Amino acid sequence: MNGKEYVQSVLEIVKSRNEGEKEFHDAVTEVLKSLVPVFDKHPEFIEAGLLERFIEPExxxxxxxxxxxxxxxxxxxxxxxxxxxxxxxxxxxxxxxxxxxxxxxxxxxxxxxxxxxxxxxxxxxxxxxxxxxxxxxxxxxxxxxxxxxxxxxxxxxxxxxxxxxxxxxxxxxxxxxxxxxxxxxxxxxxDQGVLTGKGLSYGGSLARTEATGYGLVYFTEEMLKDNGNSFKGKTVVVSGSGNVAIYATKKATELGAKVVALSDSNGYIYDKNGINIDVVKDIKEVKRGRIKEYLEKVPTAQYVEGCRKIWEVKCDIALPCATQGEIDKQSAEILVKNGTMAVSEGANMPSSLEAIEVFQSNGLLFGPAKAANAGGVACSSLEMSQNSMRLSWTFEEVDEKLQLIMKNIYKNSSEAAKEYDQEKNILVGANIAGFMKVANAMMLQGIV
Missing domain, CATH: 3.40.50.10860 (Leucine Dehydrogenase, chain A, domain 1)
Structure with missing residues (x-):
């Protein structure tokens, strides 16, 4: 059995055993199809029934x-x-x-x-x-x-x-x-380390609030640099207006970009002068209000009903940070038509499989969620380390570690893509790099 046949047989198991679970089917399909060359290179994984165990929760x-x-x-x-x-x-x-x-x-x-x-x-x-x-x-x-x-x-x-x-x-x-x-x-x-994202007064970590949004921008900047570009002078659209979107906007602005749009589940705001993130933070973090309230403080901005329409706004870089499935094929085609050069995912799987195909077939740089938004869980793990050691690192120390982790994620994903003749395909590279570490550990631990 070759890699393609093995993957197809496991996908059939997933669909028959987990009937009606579309989100799960899509996630597994996207990952497994990119792993075909891995199984051609490592037939011992097939013999060990590795995928059958990998796709079934413990x-x-x-x-x-x-x-x-x-x-x-x-x-x-x-x-x-x-x-x-x-x-x-x-x-x-x-x-x-x-x-x-x-x-x-x-x-x-x-x-x-x-x-x-x-x-x-x-x-x-x-x-x-x-x-x-x-x-x-x-x-x-x-x-x-x-x-x-x-x-x-x-x-x-x-x-x-x-x-x-x-x-x-x-x-x-x-x-x-x-x-x-x-x-x-x-x-x-x-047991402080049993939950992460805690308040600073009882074991939380500095920079945890910012970590996912900052990490997204650090990863995307590495991807842009590797292709001779940067955030500086770029127009950016960020969907969502929660924690990830707010701090992605803040960091992208610090790196010289102009973020012109943010959204919530009702609609989106467009500010041609660049989003005032302090106003958004007050609306969302203090008042727990709706993004439309931005116009009360910045009357020159515009509000448009319907959050999916945000992808009609012209931009160089798109950072989807709202929720899964927010960019479908049609939205992806609009981004391509409008000249977008890069899409990097701050939410979990915000782009449909069809949308990702549109991005890749048109040569856009694409940062998949599993790599681009890993900053949050990385900082959570750093919070666990601080709890175990009964100490607290400074914001700068945590941020420095976060930057290094995100750079390494891009580096490892890029190198894995090259190793399997998929240069520039960071989605495939991230899937392979992430999978290989887990696969090797599973092989060493026996059939469990």
Whole structure:
């Protein structure tokens, strides 16, 4: 059996065993098809049934989360934790709170997390979790009651050397604080490293808030430099207006770019003079408001209903930082038509498989999420290190380590692409580089 036949046979297993899980199917398909030459070069992986184990989570946990709202009404949500692969270290991955959350999305995120964590070079495996609870519009007490109920079950399955969750969409410092407080009460131990993204007063790391957005820009700058370019003087469109988008905007601006658009789920703002990130931070981080409110402080800006229309704005560099599947084939074709030179993913799998094909067939530089947005989990791992050593590094120390990690991710992805005759294809390079480390560890540990 050659590599192509092996991959195809495993993809058929994935689709038949995980019926209806489109997000998971897409994530696995994108990765496995790029690994075909690996299996041609390493037939021992086929003999060991490596892929059959790689695509099956080590453990899937689904549980109910009952909580009482401020009106005294009982609500029941569904909680998830998928512990996907621990070959190179304890499971590590965020918790997502959003109405769209289901087992397919959590599995796709957990699968991507295996490779993302491997690419950082740090000893962390892949996992992901969350709930279909929506924190938007809820009071602090409602969020707290949900988080405590969620942790009442999750705490049984996590630990310093077992599984270390972090934040994701809908889970910021507030939610992590509520979860950690209840974990500490249940576990009877001050295990600070069991959750990352904590507040600075109880074990959090400086630069963690900025890490995913900054890391995205550091990675993209390396990709641009390798192709004789940079952010300086470029027009940039960033989708989203959450943590990743805000700090990607800030860092890109510092490097000389002009970010002209940001969005939320309702629509997008366009500011030809460049987004005032301080105004956005006040709206989103302090007031928890909508991006449309930007016009109250900057009346010369424009607001357009419909967040997907943001890709119609002409730009040199596109940084999708909102959510999965936000760039479809049509949006990708618009970006190409408008002369965009690079797309780098700050969200998890924001570009559809068809969109990625459009980018690559038209020669755009493409930074895949598993490589480009790995700065968040990298800094989470640095937070774990600080907790273990009972010390805190300065912002500059963490930022320096983050820059080095992102440069190495690009370097390793680029070198892997060249080794397999896929020069400039950073998506294939990232998949191969991330996979090889996990694959070698799995081979050494036997059939488990």
């Amino acid at each position: 453990r899937q946990i689904i549980f109910r989360v009952p909580w009482v709202d401020d009106a005294g009404i009982v609500n029941v949500n569904r909680g998830f934790r998928v512990q996907f692969n621990s070959a190179i270290g304890p499971y590590k991955g965020g918790l997502r709170l959003h109405p769209s959350v289901n087992i397919s999305i959590i599995k796709f995120l957990g699968f991507e997390q295996i490779l993302k964590n491997s690419l950082t070079g740090l000893p962390i495996g892949g996992g992901k979790g969350g709930s279909d609870f929506n924190p938007k519009g809820k009071s602090n007490n409602e969020v707290m009651r949900f988080c405590q109920s969620f942790m009442a079950e999750l705490y049984r399955h996590i630990g310093l050397d077992t599984d270390i969750p972090a934040g994701d969409i809908g889970v910021g410092g507030r939610e992590i604080g509520f979860m950690y407080g209840y974990y500490k009460k249940l576990a009877g131990a001050n």
